[in-house]
Amino acid sequence: MKNKYALITGASSGIGLEIAKSLAKRNYNLVLTSRREPLLRKVADELISSFGIEVDYISCDLTDIKAPQLLYDFCKQNAYQIDLLVNNAGYAIPSPFDQTPMEEEEKFIRVLGISVIALCKLFVVEMLKNRQGRIMIISSVAAFAPPSSIQTLYGPIKTFMNRFSEGLNRNYNHKGITSTAVCPGYTITNFHTASGVQKEMDNVPKFMKKEAAQVAEEAVQATLKGKQVCVPTKTFKVIVFLLKIIPHSFFSLVSAVLAPGRFEKK
Ligand SMILES: NC(=O)c1ccc[n+]([C@@H]2O[C@H](COP(=O)([O-])OP(=O)(O)OC[C@H]3O[C@@H](n4cnc5c(N)ncnc54)[C@H](OP(=O)(O)O)[C@@H]3O)[C@@H](O)[C@H]2O)c1
Numbered sequence: 705m706k707n708k709y710a711l712i713t714g715a716s717s718g719i720g721l722e723i724a725k726s727l728a729k730r731n732y733n734l735v736l737t738s739r740r741e742p743l744l745r746k747v748a749d750e751l752i753s754s755f756g757i758e759v760d761y762i763s764c765d766l767t768d769i770k771a772p773q774l775l776y777d778f779c780k781q782n783a784y785q786i787d788l789l790v791n792n793a794g795y796a797i798p799s800p801f802d803q804t805p806m807e808e809e810e811k812f813i814r815v816l817g818i819s820v821i822a823l824c825k826l827f828v829v830e831m832l833k834n835r836q837g838r839i840m841i842i843s844s845v846a847a848f849a850p851p852s853s854i855q856t857l858y859g860p861i862k863t864f865m866n867r868f869s870e871g872l873n874r875n876y877n878h879k880g881i882t883s884t885a886v887c888p889g890y891t892i893t894n895f896h897t898a899s900g901v902q903k904e905m906d907n908v909p910k911f912m913k914k915e916a917a918q919v920a921e922e923a924v925q926a927t928l929k930g931k932q933v934c935v936p937t938k939t940f941k942v943i944v945f946l947l948k949i950i951p952h953s954f955f956s957l958v959s960a961v962l963a964p965g966r967f968e969k970k
Contacts, residue, residue: 709758709784711735711775713766713823714793716743718893719842722920723790728755730924735784736761737775738793760784766793767811772822785834788927789827791820792842798900801856809857816861824872824883831881839883840927841869845935847887848944850952854901862887866933873932882930886923889940891916909962912939 710727714720715736724734728751736744741763748759762778764771779786794816797804824839831837846852847862865885872883891914896905919936926934935944947955 708787709733709735709779710788710790711779711784711786711823711827712737712790712792713775713819714738714842715761716740716747718895719888719891719916719920719923720790720792721747722916723792723840723924724751725917726920726924727788728757728759730928731755731757732788733758733784734760735775735779735786737764739763739765766815766819769814772819772826775823776826786827786830787834787836788838788840789823790840790842790927791823792840793819794842795895796855796858796899796901798854800854812857813861816858817864820865821868824868828872828876828881832876832879834880836880837876837882838927838930839869839872839881840923841865841883841885842923843869843885843887845887845889845940845944845947847885848947850956854904855899870932877930882927882932884923884927884931884934886919886926886934886936887940887944888914888919888923888936889943890914891919907962914939 710732712720712724712734715724716738720738724736724747727734734751734757736748736759738744744761744763748761751757751759760782762775764774797808797812820841828837843865844862846859847866849859851859866887869883869885872881890905890908890912893916896902914937922936923934935941
């Protein structure tokens, strides 16, 4: 059996890429995955030459029902013992709910929800055998916020992921396995462009726009400590605290003034 590995979904850019660097710094060997193979190859080469760790990659599309099993089999065949599973891949649907075909909603729920559950289901069995394992689920501040008017299912699926992570902790903490729901706020990545909401997000004040490297570093620290929930950066810790105590109608009103386009009724 080779050294311990971390498997990172959505490792080709943004938060996932920074998590890969943060783990490489800590001497983790890595298995990277996303759809864009040339990017994965480039990232793998850079990490190998900068950190001297072992890095492998496999391109796959998490909208494919077979993808989680494919990733699991790839790790098994290569004897990569996954000690840390990072569920990070994600996007948001740019079109309004009533104009989005059901197949698109299903793909979205598969990438952000079902594939996460399937990967946890596969890898938790190995972790149980080893009586140790860390799981990171990249959720969002949206899990705590009122549903946005531009991405109807995004907040709800992230809330579901937080609850799922809680369930994993309830079931497996006493067996040496922890799950950390990481809930970033606005992070500067390709996410908003890829999700077609860059225009609305340009309204977000500068103090609320965080670097992916900082978010990733806090996420990794919290996961390795076995924390249940991590809200990276002080700004968003305060915002999540406020979201828990103030009425959501008031929060929507303040957001509409601070960063219009996301919480108004359309
Ligand atoms: N940026 C923010 O403000 C923010 C805030 C809160 C939470 N988040 C969450 O953070 C996570 C990472 O997003 P990011 O901000 O880093 O955005 P990003 O830069 O767009 O990265 C998204 C990653 O997901 C991968 N991905 C997307 N669709 C996929 C699919 N069908 N199959 C496999 N991989 C797929 C992409 O790779 P390929 O295109 O190569 O497949 C890419 O590596 C997401 O779960 C997002 O919901 C982001």
